Amino acid sequence: MKKLSANGRVIVQGTKDYEEKRQIFNKGIQRFPSVIVLCKTEQDVTEAVRFARQEDLEISVRAGGHHIAGTSVTHKGLMIDLSEMKEVRVDEKQKVAFVQGGATLGDVDQETQKYGLATPTGTVSETGIAGLALGGGLGYLRAKYGLTCDNIVAANVVTAEGELIRVSEEDYEDLFWAIRGGGGNFGIVTTFEFQLYQVGPEVLAIDVMYDYKDAKQVYQKLDEYLETAPNEVSLNTMMMTMPPAPFIPDFLHNRSVITLTGMYDGDPKEGEELIQSLRDLAEPIVDATAVIPYTKLQSKLDAMVPPAANFYGTSLYFNELSNGLLDELSTLLGHAAFPAMFQLWELHGKMNEKSEDENAYSVRDAKYVLLVDVMYEGGGQKEACVNWTEDLYNRLVRYSYNRASYMNGVEPHEDIIEQTYGDNFSRLQGIKRKYDPHNIFRMNHNIDPTKKKPVKE
Ligand SMILES: Cc1cc2nc3c(=O)[nH]c(=O)nc-3n(C[C@H](O)[C@H](O)[C@H](O)COP(=O)(O)OP(=O)(O)OC[C@H]3O[C@@H](n4cnc5c(N)ncnc54)[C@H](O)[C@@H]3O)c2cc1C
Structure with a gap:
């Protein structure tokens, strides 16, 4: 094999580190690149791209390797691994x-x-x-x-x-x-x-846990709060059945809950008053709201991420919590055929004050985004898990905002990509045709340069 650069390391199957380097966050993705280039410099990346083109190898790019769709790993192609370029x-x-x-x-x-x-x-x-x-x-x-x-x-x-x-x-x-x-x-x-x-160094971190039986009330009251919420506050909720993990107190094991986490970025004293009603959306099970270092808040959820699991995921944006959607949200855990995390994050403030074409990220009017991560055990369960998750998507899509999904949390289905980018899609296609007409960079949520827009009836 031609040496690709002075700094980067070339790893092929059967050599040291190959097994470790081809693995990503989602263990359900098992692909075998022909070559992994562990880049150390920008020049390593340019050389890797030229080499892949010369050898006609499909390129994938791995940074953190966290996309659940596993688009950072090619099968048989060349994986450009940036994970050592961390400065x-x-x-x-x-x-x-x-x-x-x-x-x-x-x-x-x-x-x-x-x-x-x-x-x-x-x-x-x-x-x-x-x-x-x-x-x-x-x-x-x-x-x-x-x-x-x-x-x-x-x-x-x-x-x-x-x-x-x-x-x-x-x-x-x-x-x-x-x-x-x-x-x-x-x-x-x-x-x-x-x-x-x-920002910080200390911030007011909101962290309240409610019983899932109160889901409807929690979401109705949260929705009311958001009508006048200040831009200093951003809030995420997660619905899940707590695992019997050693770092979780016994009384929460196997209990279905909603967590409300977030941050007030401003004077914590003023913030405490402004977020008080969020601590009272229903009877809290746990309230760990406190002023903590920003870096601590930013890693607080790390322990909740299941290690070495197989995932399949989906996502949808919503611009209102209709009664039908609230009914679905408050019964999700009871209906779940697989262990899953359902996250509903509110969207307001600066991110929504931009126009839809300010940059390629097009969804600027939605009020919530749902992120669903479903876990399965072993390859045998994959098909059932995919079917269950896609059925859920099909049930919820009627409530969605323009049938749009968060690209960072959804599988790369062609129609979802086009629906989400909306009017930005054709502009993206034009830029793709100009800079990557042969679709060299296609292991992603692909803007296919050749795709013709279907004619609307
Ligand atoms: C545990 C967990 C927590 C998460 N939390 C959040 C969150 O709080 N907020 C949020 O918005 N999202 C979150 N996500 C979703 C996250 O945004 C996506 O998974 C995102 O793709 C992760 O980036 P990565 O570099 O790790 O991905 P990778 O899997 O390495 O890459 C994802 C895609 O981007 C491409 N890519 C990566 N790097 C480059 C590059 N340098 N140049 C060109 N293309 C590149 C890859 O080829 C691939 O197609 C979370 C995901 C997980 C698994």
Whole structure:
């Protein structure tokens, strides 16, 4: 095999580390790349792209490897692994973080907080920043400062031609628009530049657990709260049956609950008053709301992420909690055929104050997003799990906002991709045709450059 670069390591089947490096977060994805290139520099990435093209190998790009659809792993092609490119550098004066494509959210938060700064990311520290940022990025700063993708101010991108370019509002403006929400379709981002804001070091972390039997009331009251919610608050709920895990108190084992987690980004004293009613949506089972370090909040949910599990997932946006949807939400756990986490996150504030075509991320009017992660044991259960999850999607889609789904939490179904991007889809297709006409970057939520829009009756 030709040596690909001075710095990167080439790993093939049967050699040391191959098994470890081909594995990603979702253990249900078992694919075997012919070559894994463990990149250390931007040049390694350009060389890997050129090599793959020369050898006609399908390319996949792995950053944090957390997308449940497993689009970071190709079968038999060449996997460009960025996981060792994790450097984060802060320009305190400009309030910009330079973040390499393989960094995790934890890497970003740890470094930026040294300066009392942060950029909006997500809620679990081991998630990769690259996939999250390219597809949106929903975290506890979304209402105040927008999505992660809204805060990309520039990026270094390796194109389908294997060239390294810097995209920003001034240079390659079309590509800059497309990477902010359009996923990995347009090139490989080796370095992001993110806008930073003063955050923390301590923040008011909202953390209340309710009994699932109160689901309807909790959601009705939450919906009322959101009518006047300040942009300092962003809130996530999760419905699940608690596992009998050692780090969970015995009295919660196998209990069906709704957790309400979130953050108030402002003076904690003022915040306490403004979030008081959230602690009283029903009779709480546990209330662990407290002022804690921002970095602690950003890794608080890590322990809840099941290790080494097989997943299948889906997602939908909603713009109202209708009675029909509330009935569904309050019976989800009872009907679940598999262990599952159902997360309903509210969307308001800065992320929704942008227009639908400000960048590629198009969903700016929805009030909630549902993220469903379903777990199955062993390959034998996969088909039943997929069918069950798709049935659920089909049941809920009637309540959805424009049949749109969060790209970072859904399988890459063609129709879902097109429905979600809506009017932005044809613009994305045009940019794809310009920069990647042969669809070299297709292991993602693919904007197919050749796809014709179906004629509407
Ligand atoms: C435990 C867990 C918690 C999560 N929490 C949140 C959350 O709080 N908020 C939220 O918004 N989402 C969350 N997500 C979803 C998350 O946004 C997606 O899984 C996202 O894709 C993760 O990015 P990654 O780099 O780890 O993904 P990967 O699986 O490595 O990549 C995902 C896709 O992006 C492409 N890609 C990756 N890096 C690059 C790059 N540098 N250039 C071009 N293309 C690239 C890949 O090829 C692939 O198609 C969570 C997921 C998990 C599993």
